[in-house]
Each structure stands twice: as C-alpha cells, then as structure tokens.
Amino acid sequence: MATAEIGTPASTGVPAEPPGRPWWRRRRRGLLGGGVAVVLVVGGVVLAMTNPFGDGGEPATRAGDGTSLAAVQEGPLSSQVSQSGTLSYSAGADGTPYRVVDRASGTYTWVPATGTRIDCGETLYKVDQKPVLLICGSTPAYRDLAEGDHGKDVRALNETLVDEGYAGRSGLDPDSGYFSAGTAAALEKLQDERGADVTGRLDLGQAVFLPGPLRIGKVMAGNGTSAGSGRPIMEASSNRREVIVKLDASQQSEVEKGDQAQITLPDNRITSGVVRRIGTVATSSGKNDSDAGSATIPVYITLKHPKDAGTLDEAPVQVQITTAGVKNALIVPVTALIGQAGGGYAVEVAAGDGGRTRIVPVTLGLFDDADGKVQVSGTLSAGDRVVVPST
Known part of the structure; x- marks a missing residue:
C-alpha cells in the first residue's frame, strides 16, 4: 500500500526539512497536523490523537494496561508502493500489441x-x-x-x-x-x-x-x-517478459523509472524487476469524469530474471516497488506518534527506570508502510524506549 500523505498548513511552524535531508533519495512531504485534533493515516491504519497534552505540556494519561514500550532503532529504511499487476509479454510503446500487416498477394x-x-x-x-x-x-x-x-x-x-x-x-x-x-x-x-x-x-x-x-x-x-x-x-x-501495474494516479510522483521492484508470482515465488517506463496518460474505470479515485497510470516493469516467469501469460502478480531509501535512520513504530496541539508530532520516551516519561518533538521522514515504521529526527538515540499501544 502506498505511503499516505496529509498536507500541512504553513502556520504549523514545523521545519520543512528534517535534519539529514541530504541522505534522502527523493523528497517526501511530512505528515504534519495542526490544531488539537489530528488524524494520521498510514498504511490504511487511522490513528486519531486528540489533545494528547495537558495544559502544562505533560503527556495525557495513558492506560497502563493499554501500552507497552518499543526500542528506537537505527539503520536502513525504505518505503514501497504495493499494487497488484499482470505478468505478460511487452508490446508496443503504448502497451498495445504490434500489428502484422501483409503486403503480399x-x-x-x-x-x-x-x-x-x-x-x-x-x-x-x-x-x-x-x-x-x-x-x-x-x-x-x-x-x-x-x-x-x-x-x-x-x-x-x-x-x-x-x-x-x-x-x-x-x-x-x-x-x-x-x-x-x-x-x-x-x-x-x-x-x-x-x-x-x-x-x-x-x-x-x-x-x-x-x-x-x-x-x-x-x-x-x-x-x-x-x-x-x-x-x-x-x-x-x-519475447520480453513484463509486468504492468495500474498505479493510482495520485501516486504517480512517487514512482520513477529505475525504481527496484519485488514481484510475487502466483505460486508465491519471488523475483525481481525494475521500472522500465511510466505511462503519461491516466485512464479511469469510473462512470464519470468526477470519479477521480479510479484514475490509474500504467507502470511497466521488466523482469531481471525472465526465466523465473516460465510460460505464465496474463498472470496476476503482486508487486512491491521500492520508491525511496535512507541508509541510516532513527526508526520508531508509526503507532508511537502522538500529535501536538500546536502542530507537528512527538513521541513519549520512557525514563531509564521505566517510571516517568518525557515528550520529545520529532520531525517525520520516510514511512515504511509494510512494517509500520517511520523515520524520525529529534533528541532521540538508538535504544531509547518509546510508548506504543499494546497489541
């Protein structure tokens, strides 16, 4: 599933770019909320956070039985766009078959x-x-x-x-x-x-x-x-094997030619590919032009190991396109994020004795929807423990 993004008013005062921005291969808009009620949508999970701070800036009371601790991790992080696709054979530049025209009598x-x-x-x-x-x-x-x-x-x-x-x-x-x-x-x-x-x-x-x-x-x-x-x-x-993905038009800017892809075949074997071409014309399966949610852009993926596909033709496959990556990031679970009343996000960090906690504002970076993780920057260190809802 693609990374969801929420636009942010300029009045939030949150920096446009977090520290370490130069590592990013591609720019991502931060998921920043404003006001006292914040809704964060990531990977299809809706996190609603309403005024999690008291008047003195202390964290709101959390039910002890409803939370647990997760360690802040440090390492590589990538984000993906996940879609279904069709494995077949590539054809003309517009995706239509070549026509053999006879000139003999x-x-x-x-x-x-x-x-x-x-x-x-x-x-x-x-x-x-x-x-x-x-x-x-x-x-x-x-x-x-x-x-x-x-x-x-x-x-x-x-x-x-x-x-x-x-x-x-x-x-x-x-x-x-x-x-x-x-x-x-x-x-x-x-x-x-x-x-x-x-x-x-x-x-x-x-x-x-x-x-x-x-x-x-x-x-x-x-x-x-x-x-x-x-x-x-x-x-x-x-004869070239190819996977065609109908990408939601709203995600077009997230995928680029040359992006790496992982393709899960019908028998659950996994093979690799690379984005060869991205269509420029959106098509809609909706009943009218206002049905923007159904508009898609074709993305053409070439298999690196065509023999993996065997004789499959017009076969349904699952595709995960890696759209961005960070070599060394501080990583927390998405569920650790809490919204600040004045805009932006923070995490609740447990003290060493496991008793008191402190609130640490963070700037968001890359999201990994597949694993529910997010890159953050702030006064955190690898090994710190953040409060998350119990599963």
Missing part, C-alpha cells in the same frame, strides 16, 4: 499458431508457399529494397543480417543504412536458407519489419484464405 499456406516465437530472420508466415521473413526494425516495409538504396529500413536489414550470422561485422556494417554488395550477398544466404527466391534484393511483400523477436498473439488469417496487401493478419508482442 495470393493464398496463405502457413500462419503461426498463437504463442509461437519468431526470431529475426525467420519465416513469419507463407503466401503461395513463399516465406515472408521477419526483419527486426521499427520502420514498416513500404518499398522494394535493392543495392544502392539508403534508409532506416536498410539499416534494420543490415543489422538483422549481421546479428543472425549471415555476415560478419568486418564485411557488413550493421549500423549502416546503405544497401551494399555485402548486404546483397548476406541476403542471398538468408533467402537460400529459408527457401525464398534467391535474388539478393527484398521486394515489398517478401518481409515484415517489426521490433523483434516476436511472440504471436491473436491470428486473424487462416490457411487457405486469400492474402491481401495492407490487411492486418495477426497481432504480436515481444
């Missing part, structure tokens, strides 16, 4: 089944028993290619030919956008291996250019049906 004599993996340079489908090859590139096929041509599509062809072993880098520059004699020679090798007409040129309809390798999704064309130029015949995704 004739009859489909072979189309791949859903789930088939097609590598760069392999046969994507066949028309009149002639293979239509997959060339890995982002520029769609739109023309015939032959020796002497220039362009991004030629660069994609050169890169595919080199990457798949049909030419060496010494004989063909994979970064070149020029269709050279070396390109033609390597293309002939590819055509011969795949059973295509060996021409050393690539006519429109003989290849599809898409970022790849591909994993075939929905197939709209069937064997024996007529091929038609410009007709979408199947959808595909990449």
Whole structure:
C-alpha cells in the first residue's frame, strides 16, 4: 500500500526539512497536523490523537494496561508502493500489441499458431508457399529494397543480417543504412536458407519489419484464405517478459523509472524487476469524469530474471516497488506518534527506570508502510524506549 500523505498548513511552524535531508533519495512531504485534533493515516491504519497534552505540556494519561514500550532503532529504511499487476509479454510503446500487416498477394499456406516465437530472420508466415521473413526494425516495409538504396529500413536489414550470422561485422556494417554488395550477398544466404527466391534484393511483400523477436498473439488469417496487401493478419508482442501495474494516479510522483521492484508470482515465488517506463496518460474505470479515485497510470516493469516467469501469460502478480531509501535512520513504530496541539508530532520516551516519561518533538521522514515504521529526527538515540499501544 502506498505511503499516505496529509498536507500541512504553513502556520504549523514545523521545519520543512528534517535534519539529514541530504541522505534522502527523493523528497517526501511530512505528515504534519495542526490544531488539537489530528488524524494520521498510514498504511490504511487511522490513528486519531486528540489533545494528547495537558495544559502544562505533560503527556495525557495513558492506560497502563493499554501500552507497552518499543526500542528506537537505527539503520536502513525504505518505503514501497504495493499494487497488484499482470505478468505478460511487452508490446508496443503504448502497451498495445504490434500489428502484422501483409503486403503480399495470393493464398496463405502457413500462419503461426498463437504463442509461437519468431526470431529475426525467420519465416513469419507463407503466401503461395513463399516465406515472408521477419526483419527486426521499427520502420514498416513500404518499398522494394535493392543495392544502392539508403534508409532506416536498410539499416534494420543490415543489422538483422549481421546479428543472425549471415555476415560478419568486418564485411557488413550493421549500423549502416546503405544497401551494399555485402548486404546483397548476406541476403542471398538468408533467402537460400529459408527457401525464398534467391535474388539478393527484398521486394515489398517478401518481409515484415517489426521490433523483434516476436511472440504471436491473436491470428486473424487462416490457411487457405486469400492474402491481401495492407490487411492486418495477426497481432504480436515481444519475447520480453513484463509486468504492468495500474498505479493510482495520485501516486504517480512517487514512482520513477529505475525504481527496484519485488514481484510475487502466483505460486508465491519471488523475483525481481525494475521500472522500465511510466505511462503519461491516466485512464479511469469510473462512470464519470468526477470519479477521480479510479484514475490509474500504467507502470511497466521488466523482469531481471525472465526465466523465473516460465510460460505464465496474463498472470496476476503482486508487486512491491521500492520508491525511496535512507541508509541510516532513527526508526520508531508509526503507532508511537502522538500529535501536538500546536502542530507537528512527538513521541513519549520512557525514563531509564521505566517510571516517568518525557515528550520529545520529532520531525517525520520516510514511512515504511509494510512494517509500520517511520523515520524520525529529534533528541532521540538508538535504544531509547518509546510508548506504543499494546497489541
């Protein structure tokens, strides 16, 4: 669950930044209350604190049987955003599948089944028993290619030919956008291996250019049906495993590209990932535009160890994204916080003999919702004991 935040009036007089702020990797707004009645919401737990101080600044009376002591800890602390997500295969930049558009004419004599993996340079489908090859590139096929041509599509062809072993880098520059004699020679090798007409040129309809390798999704064309130029015949995704999280739009500022993630798979195994991309357009599942609570932003997480996901597709997973961290913090339980009548928070610290207590104002830092802990700064030391409600 995400860190909850409560805005603070400027009149509280609480410092905007606690001591030690430079350790923070990311700025967090403090959870500061004003007035005599304070409600603190953290991790779904509501703590209501109403005038916990007497007129002389002493702590309000606590029921002895209702409290216990917890030690102030010192060490690393991190905060997380926890959400459900879906494990699948990544697709286009907008999250939608790639569309395979046919440019050949004739009859489909072979189309791949859903789930088939097609590598760069392999046969994507066949028309009149002639293979239509997959060339890995982002520029769609739109023309015939032959020796002497220039362009991004030629660069994609050169890169595919080199990457798949049909030419060496010494004989063909994979970064070149020029269709050279070396390109033609390597293309002939590819055509011969795949059973295509060996021409050393690539006519429109003989290849599809898409970022790849591909994993075939929905197939709209069937064997024996007529091929038609410009007709979408199947959808595909990449082979890269990905988790998509629909993040509450109010939490967008908390998550950044590069944040580390922990993913719990359906069988309770845990694997790691990293935030690769964050969407910019919020979508709402509400019935009207005023239903802001349902607005979400897609967050795309790449698995560090894709083999951990096996063959799972469209599988529900639980995701915990680490959004901030502190290397060395003073840490107390969230339930130790008490609200000050003039604004801000404090903790009640037990004396060494376990009898009298003293009130220590604190400035709040990072919250760890998962463990119910919070970073504080004030006249505290590790090992001090603070009063908390008994569990």
